[in-house]
Amino acid sequence: QERVTKERFYWSVTGVDGDPDLVHMEIQDNSGGFLYVTCQISNCSEKALKAHFSGNIDQNSLLVNDDYIFIQATSENRTKYYVSYRRGEFVQMKLPKYALPKDMQIISTDENQVFVAVKEWHQTDTYNLYLSDLKGVYFTLALEDVRSTKQPEENVVIDIHEVQGVKGVF
Numbered sequence: 001q002e003r004v005t006k007e008r009f010y011w012s013v014t015g016v017d018g019d020p021d022l023v024h025m026e027i028q029d030n031s032g033g034f035l036y037v038t039c040q041i042s043n044c045s046e047k048a049l050k051a052h053f054s055g056n057i058d059q060n061s062l063l064v065n066d067d068y069i070f071i072q073a074t075s076e077n078r079t080k081y082y083v084s085y086r087r088g089e090f091v092q093m094k095l096p097k098y099a100l101p102k103d104m105q106i107i108s109t110d111e112n113q114v115f116v117a118v119k120e121w122h123q124t125d126t127y128n129l130y131l132s133d134l135k136g137v138y139f140t141l142a143l144e145d146v147r148s149t150k151q152p153e154e155n156v157v158i159d160i161h162e163v164q165g166v167k168g169v170f
Contacts, residue, residue, distance in 0.1 A: 003027045005034065010064035016086055024069070026062035034059050036071055053082070053090050066109045068136050083114070085135040095130060095139045103127075105158065109136075117146065117158045125149070127158055 008026035012019060021040045027049070029035050033056035037049040053071060058079070061072040069084040081104050082090040095101060095118065103119040105127070114136040117127035127146050130139040148158045 003029075005060060005062070008060060008062045010062075013064065013066065016067055024062070024064045026057065026060070028059075029056075034061075036062050036069075052084070063106055065106065067112075068109050068114060070106055070136075072104070083136040085137075091135070091137050093132075093139065094137055096141060099128070099130075099141075107158070114139075115142075117148070119148070 005026040005028065010024040012022040012024075014020070019040060021042060022038055023041050023044065024036070024038050027035055027037055035051055036053045036057055037051050039045075039048045039050065052069075053073075055073060057071045057073050061070070063070040067086050069087070069090075070082070071090065072079055072081045074080075079101070081093040081101070083093050084090045093104075099118060100121040101118045102121050105117040106114065107117055107129070108115040112134050114132040116130050116132070116139065118130060119127050123145075125148055126144075127148050128141060129143040129146055131142045132139045146158055
């Protein structure tokens with residue numbers, strides 16, 4: 001597929017995806033928008049693609065990690081973040097109502113929860129860290145004002161380290 005976004009394709013996750021030959025992809029459609037689709041590796045023709053989110057998603061937003069699939073969609077200058085737990089329906093992620101995110105980075109999906117870094121509207125070089133419930137929908141503030149730096153090619157580095165030997169502890 002020449003329309004697949006660079007580095008936005010993922011192989012089947014054992015124990016989560018029912019089909020071991022499934023491929024998750026972010027592709028550009030004919031109108032220039034981006035979609036989240038899947039297909040079997042043996043048949044990824046245009047007709048075999050299956051869309052899993054109604055509407056376009058933001059470019060470079062698809063992330064498949066363990067039990068979770070993450071996407072974001074922007075409309076009317078407002079970005080919304082969505083999660084699918086164990087390949088269920090996409091649900092909008094819910095931060096506390098005082099949080100106004102302008103960027104979100106998925107840090108970890110270990111220990112049956114999602115760990116995210118959120119840059120809020122008033123932050124320039126810091127992020128707040130949030131932990132989720134099992135399904136990755138509801139979030140609680142874990143740590144405020146963690147330093148970040150921007151790398152070439154727009155990559156963000158957030159200065160946290162996982163404690164070795166203690167999975168899910170940072």
